[in-house]
Structure formats: structure tokens, C-alpha cells
Amino acid sequence: MSSSPAAPTAAVRVGHEDLVAFTTDVLADRGLPPRRARQSAEALVYGDLAGLTSHGLTNLTRLYLPALDSGHIDATAEPEKVTDTGPAVLLDGRRALGLWAATEALTLAADRAAETGVGLVTMRDGTHVGCAGYHTRRIAEERGAVAILATNCGRQRIARPPGGVAALFGTNPFSIAAPAGDHPPYVLDMSTTVVPTGRVRAAARAGESIPAGWLEDADGWPVTDPHALDAGTGFLRWLGGDRATGAYKGYGLGLMVEVLAALLPGAGTGPAPEALDGDGRPTGRDDDIGITALVLAPDALRPREDYVDQSHGLFTALLDCPPLDPTQPVRYPGWPEWRAAHDNTRHGVPLAPSLAAELAALAEERGITPPAALRGGAAR
Structure with a gap:
């Protein structure tokens, strides 16, 4: 039985x-x-x-x-100021804990934006920042500003350019957050690959397979064994999936993050000549991560109440959009996380x-x- x-x-x-x-x-x-x-x-x-x-x-x-x-x-470690033009600052992170250093970078960018309308802080020699959306959401809530955070993965290489043999990129996440009037802030927090590595590793720890489309093998065929990632036989795929369905969009966004977060401050890059040596399998580690924080202050450009009213109207229209399924109302990025945080704070x-x-x-x-x-x- x-x-x-x-x-x-x-x-x-x-x-x-x-x-x-x-x-x-x-x-x-x-x-x-x-x-x-x-x-x-x-x-x-x-x-x-x-x-x-x-x-x-x-x-x-x-x-x-x-x-x-x-x-x-x-x-x-205390990040060291290398260049300061007023609205823009370059820091050497000196391998400080990214969970804290990203908070400091966005706070400094927000302080400069309060003076000039825009503040940019870019950092080299950084480390893993955690949830990028945590950092941008905080600025949107506390400062009423638009916050952007881009962070590459240093010299870690686990994703290949479409049609390429060698792994040259990390997941290269970025986030943008903005006030949404009386609604929870808009917070987009995403990797430029289909999923971040943490999702794959969580499935491996749980003994679960992963959906076809997350990883591919050296020949481009789907891989459903999550252990393939750390075994070096599975490569993360870009947002958009195949080249015919938009992989170049995810790849282009990943390269955008590399430009913003690595080339701007002079941090480690995934695409580098040494990455082309060997058999194309994943190489490197997340040394010398680059971080770029950008904060825009709308009330430096127009009356604050005008921006607040318009943003409230925009996000209200989204929430009021009739859903295809009445049990699945229309939401926007940041709303589900706000709901979860609200409930979990209580319970x-x-x-x-x-x-x-x-x-x-x-x-x-x-x-x-x-x-x-x-x-x-x-x-x-």
C-alpha cells in the first residue's frame, strides 16, 4: 500500500x-x-x-x-573618496560589506540630489549588495526621490553572450524605485538573466528540479538539474530566452549594467581577455564588484505636490485596470513585496x-x- x-x-x-x-x-x-x-x-x-x-x-x-x-x-573598511565633482562621486569600496556600502552610496547620492536635483555615486572594489530593491526602496520612501542601483558581478562569469561559447557575465542586477503617491512605492529589482543564482541554488538545496529555460548546457540545450550551475555544466540564460524570443534584450541589459557599474568606476569586468582562455566554462569569482547609485529629486525640478499627484494617478490607473481573472488583480513591481513585508511584520x-x-x-x-x-x- x-x-x-x-x-x-x-x-x-x-x-x-x-x-x-x-x-x-x-x-x-x-x-x-x-x-x-x-x-x-x-x-x-x-x-x-x-x-x-x-x-x-x-x-x-x-x-x-x-x-x-x-x-x-x-x-x-571605510570606502575612500577618489573623485568628487559635487553631483558625482567616485569611491573605492575597499571590499567593505556591500549590504552596508550600497546603503551608504545611495544615501550620499540622495544628499547630493537634494542640493542639485541629481546625485551619482559610483564605486569600485565593492562586494555583494544583497537585495538591490531594498536599497532603492528605502530612498523612495524616505526621500521621495527616484533611485537607481546597478551592480555587476565583478569578475564572476556564468552567462554567455547569445551565440557565444565562453561565459562572460554574471547576473548583473539592477533596480529602480520611485514614490507612487499614496500607494506602495514602485520597486523594480531584477537580474538580467532569467533568474538569479540564488533561485537555482535554492532548488538544488531542496532537491528539486528547475524549469526548462533557466539553464542551458554548452550546446544550448535546456538543463533542469540545478546542480549543473555550480558544477560548471549549466549556464544561466538571459531574459527573453532564445535569440528569436528576445534574449538580446536581456543580454543588452546585462551589458548596460556592465557599462554603468564597472566601466564608470573602473571595477572588475566579466568580459575580459582572460575570460576567453580555456573551454568556455564558468570562471572567476565576484571580486571587485562595481556599484553605481543614481538618485533623481523630482521636487528640484517641479513642485513636489504636482509630482505626487501625477504619480498617484499613474499607479492608481494600473491598480484599477480590469483583470482578466478577478482573483488576480493587476499589480506593479514592488507591490507584492510591500504586501509580504506588511504581513510578515505583523505575523x-x-x-x-x-x-x-x-x-x-x-x-x-x-x-x-x-x-x-x-x-x-x-x-x-
């Missing part, structure tokens, strides 16, 4: 503030100054708060702590039981007091 499949295990819910405080303690334990640890924790926990789990706390022990321990990320941030156990073990190992929900390990 066959048995019924096991019911999915309920998530462990942890209060948002408790989770941020715990993550702050973990990062401070690795040498980050208190304010920096707190800002970084807020940026990292946002991934789980907003339902963007591939960029949340799952990366704490897999990405950030190992990079801090190895010196790949410098816990106390607790959901963590997979395996992640909750991992964080509890980390707390015990380092002598850090975890939130009660992690100590209990049960769903709340």
Missing part, C-alpha cells in the same frame, strides 16, 4: 525586530562596527521579510560569513525550518542569544 506524501513542514516565524537584532549580533561578532552591523542586518533580513528568500538569511552562512572570515570582505518573518535550525546552531556555536522562536525550533 502506498503512503501519502508528507505534508510540508510549517515555517518558523520570528519577529522582524528580533531577527534584525540577532543578525546584527552575528555580524558584530564578525567584527562589523555596531551601526554598520545594524544597517547590514536590516538589508539582509529584508529578503525574508519581503519574500525574496534567495537574497535573505540563507546567504548569511553561505556567502557573507565565509567572505568575512576569509578576508574577501573587510568588516571595518513574524517566515523561515524554512532548515534555515531556522542553521541559525540556531550558529547562535550556539558563537555564544549568541537567538530569538525564542529559533531556540524552540517550532512553527509559530
